[in-house]
Amino acid sequence: MTASNYSYSSLAHLGPQGRWRRVLLVAVVPMLCGFIYYAYASSFFPHTAFKPSQYPYQHNVSLPADDISMATVIKALYSPILHPVDAANFTDEDGDVHKLPGEPRFKEKLGKRVLVLDIDSRPLTNDGQLMNEELKWKGMRPLSAGMLSHFMFANIHGYDYKFIRAPDYPDRWGTWVKVPMMKEALKTHDYIVFMDSDVMFHYPHLPLEWLLNYWNMTADTLAMMSIDPDEPQNYDTKGNRYLNTGFVIAQQSKRTQEMYKAWAECPSETRYKGCGQWKVAWAHEQAAFGNYIRYDFDRPDDIKVLPCVEANGAPEAVNRGGCKGTFVRHFWVDKGLLAKGISDSVMQYFVPRLHQMYHQEASEHIIDKKGFKLVGADMVPMTDEEKEALKKDEGKNQKDEGF
Numbered sequence: 001m002t003a004s005n006y007s008y009s010s011l012a013h014l015g016p017q018g019r020w021r022r023v024l025l026v027a028v029v030p031m032l033c034g035f036i037y038y039a040y041a042s043s044f045f046p047h048t049a050f051k052p053s054q055y056p057y058q059h060n061v062s063l064p065a066d067d068i069s070m071a072t073v074i075k076a077l078y079s080p081i082l083h084p085v086d087a088a089n090f091t092d093e094d095g096d097v098h099k100l101p102g103e104p105r106f107k108e109k110l111g112k113r114v115l116v117l118d119i120d121s122r123p124l125t126n127d128g129q130l131m132n133e134e135l136k137w138k139g140m141r142p143l144s145a146g147m148l149s150h151f152m153f154a155n156i157h158g159y160d161y162k163f164i165r166a167p168d169y170p171d172r173w174g175t176w177v178k179v180p181m182m183k184e185a186l187k188t189h190d191y192i193v194f195m196d197s198d199v200m201f202h203y204p205h206l207p208l209e210w211l212l213n214y215w216n217m218t219a220d221t222l223a224m225m226s227i228d229p230d231e232p233q234n235y236d237t238k239g240n241r242y243l244n245t246g247f248v249i250a251q252q253s254k255r256t257q258e259m260y261k262a263w264a265e266c267p268s269e270t271r272y273k274g275c276g277q278w279k280v281a282w283a284h285e286q287a288a289f290g291n292y293i294r295y296d297f298d299r300p301d302d303i304k305v306l307p308c309v310e311a312n313g314a315p316e317a318v319n320r321g322g323c324k325g326t327f328v329r330h331f332w333v334d335k336g337l338l339a340k341g342i343s344d345s346v347m348q349y350f351v352p353r354l355h356q357m358y359h360q361e362a363s364e365h366i367i368d369k370k371g372f373k374l375v376g377a378d379m380v381p382m383t384d385e386e387k388e389a390l391k392k393d394e395g396k397n398q399k400d401e402g403f
Contacts, residue, residue: 085209183260
């Protein structure tokens with residue numbers, strides 16, 4: 001497959017509709033099926049409501065009957081069940097209830113004040129990669145799934161989204177480019193959400209604003225990052241665990257700009273002696289932040305440390321310090337899980353809706369012949385006595401599922 005020729009503009013001028021938007025069509029085609037059912041009504045959901053225990057907040061959503069754009073498909077699937085930004089609690093898929101610590105700071109949607117950000121200096125034009133002109137579910141590279149999930153999350157909630165193809169440092173490891181690019185992004189947006197391409201939000205219907213309330217971002221907070229697992233390689237020279245820079249929420253301020261400047265310039269050693277070792281040595285920019293920057297920007301609300309169990313790892317990594325990624329999953333444990341991750345972020349919403357459709361139309365396609373008995377090739381009506389006797393043998397010669 002030949003690669004497309006793309007041109008990239010600066011962050012301030014890059015339009016919200018990337019040419020590669022069509023790539024999303026392939027990755028989330030199952031959602032189109034949901035739209036086929038709902039597009040015929042100008043308003044839906046009251047007659048297809050989820051059980052309250054599953055999605056306690058439900059909203060009317062109007063859809064144009066003749067619009068089958070990808071944006072409308074996403075709206076049809078997620079908008080009816082978006083969690084309120086100021087809800088007092090959230091119940092996860094395991095039944096655990098997460099409560100806000102106090103009065104929510106964010107009570108309205110932030111919209112385009114939020115930038116969901118992907119940053120990469122690689123071409124990503126090979127087969128299965130995001131910038132190739134074609135992408136199929138079969139053969140999709142793992143990191144494409146991650147970045148598509150970021151794009152989808154932004155579209156669900158009306159946030160801005162940008163992919164920055166960054167210039168390289170000639171003498172640093174590639175991941176260093178995220179630092180000056182985040183600094184630049186904070187000149188145009190009040191809040192940025194940067195994710196490595198192996199990071200995903202597990203509940204796309206849960207808005208960022210709710211998480212900011214839950215994790216208590218204050219007006220003085222510069223950035224939020226998750227702590228890394230309790231493992232030997234994750235400790236800095238002072239004996240404290242690193243903060244993982246693969247998922248960063250940052251808030252615009254003069255002090256935030258100062259922090260990012262100090263971080264980006266750390267390896268020059270004009271301010272931080274010894275930081276140059278992290279130009280190419282693992283953990284690169286993460287080690288620079290962990291060993292130097294966080295100790296200079298250490299006011300109580302400067303850096304919010306997020307729990308590993310909530311904002312790092314994945315269920316497959318739960319034995320590594322309990323880092324199961326309740327809200328934000330970081331698949332460093334196995335990047336091959338990213339395709340399953342984006343599938344989960346669609347199908348956990350699509351399957352219940354499809355199941356409800358199945359039951360709503362039950363009278364049209366479920367035929368109950370349990371009042372008959374089989375005699376050879378014929379069905380013969382049972383007497384009441386036979387029906388009672390049958391109840392005693394219910395399930396005989398059957399497995400729970402299968403044959």
